């Protein structure tokens with residue numbers, strides 16, 4: 001019986017895990033160049049609902065996203081993420097459409 005319970009608990013825990021960008025609806029995607037070096041470093045996904053929007057941010061401008069942000073009513077959930085930033089996409093001029101981006105790189109990202 002114990003062997004049956006352990007896999008069920010594991011499945012239940014996975015089911016409760018936070019959604020990753022792969023699970024989230026892509027919505028309308030816009031790209032930003034925050035440090036004006038010509039390379040994308042912030043990708044915003046507008047899903048049409050304020051509590052479902054999400055974004056990817058390259059915190060150190062090395063060409064790879066470092067975190068994803070999932071916006072909710074009480075702020076943003078931030079977690080690690082690693083993927084090369086896209087090339088050949090249209091960069092939207094101006095500031096990103098959200099206030100919370102990466103907290104100015106001053107907040108530790110959970111492991």
Ligand SMILES: [Ca+2]
Nearest residue numbers: 033037039041
């Ligand atoms: Ca950039």
